[in-house]
Amino acid sequence: MNMINDKNPAPFPITVLPEFFQQVAQRIHAETQSPIPLICSTMLSVMSMSVQDLYDVAPKHNMKSLLTLYLIVLAESGERKSTVYKLLMQSIFDIEYIWEMEYQKELLTYQAELPIWEIKINALRKKLQQEVKNGTDTESSSSELKKCELQRPQEPVRKRFIINDTSKAALKKELGNGWQSLVLLSDEAGSILAGELLSDP
Numbered sequence: 175m176n177m178i179n180d181k182n183p184a185p186f187p188i189t190v191l192p193e194f195f196q197q198v199a200q201r202i203h204a205e206t207q208s209p210i211p212l213i214c215s216t217m218l219s220v221m222s223m224s225v226q227d228l229y230d231v232a233p234k235h236n237m238k239s240l241l242t243l244y245l246i247v248l249a250e251s252g253e254r255k256s257t258v259y260k261l262l263m264q265s266i267f268d269i270e271y272i273w274e275m276e277y278q279k280e281l282l283t284y285q286a287e288l289p290i291w292e293i294k295i296n297a298l299r300k301k302l303q304q305e306v307k308n309g310t311d312t313e314s315s316s317s318e319l320k321k322c323e324l325q326r327p328q329e330p331v332r333k334r335f336i337i338n339d340t341s342k343a344a345l346k347k348e349l350g351n352g353w354q355s356l357v358l359l360s361d362e363a364g365s366i367l368a369g370e371l372l373s374d375p
């Protein structure tokens with residue numbers, strides 16, 4: 175049945191949600207007058223985003239699935255979809271802000287420590303090369319070099335929840351930088367559907 179063209183769609187089954195989430199949806203509905211289906215769909219997407227990197231679901235033995243939802247919400251103009259989106263996403267935005275501040279601080283530390291480490295490692299390599307060239311004992315220098323190699327400053331991981339539009343190459347780079355949980359999300363689907371990521375062959 176085509177629900178979009180159905181003049182009398184079945185009521186959204188809000189009662190299947192736990193009571194707490196029913197109350198959240200009803201509260202947001204009272205504040206925004208947005209439709210319950212829009213509110214619940216957005217709420218479920220935020221919930222999925224919050225746990226998808228923490229848990230898998232196993233409906234059967236030896237069968238695992240990601241706690242990831244794929245949602246598109248169609249709403250008429252004036253149904254306050256952006257208001258609901260921003261309201262439910264505020265905690266996510268707050269966490270991303272904290273993560274970004276932590277990343278910038280860690281990045282400054284990394285950028286300060288890396289040149290110092292590079293000077294030390296280069297000096298130890300030259301020292302070892304000279305000892306090898308002179309035929310002198312290299313045990314101490316080799317040990318120091320190995321120890322220094324293990325002390326290389328680690329580049330911080332930039333954590334984030336959301337990307338709005340990106341290319342496939344940029345997405346692969348994001349996922350390859352140590353943080354492997356991202357959500358393609360926008361309060362305007364057109365920015366994603368018409369974006370470079372989905373238009374790449």
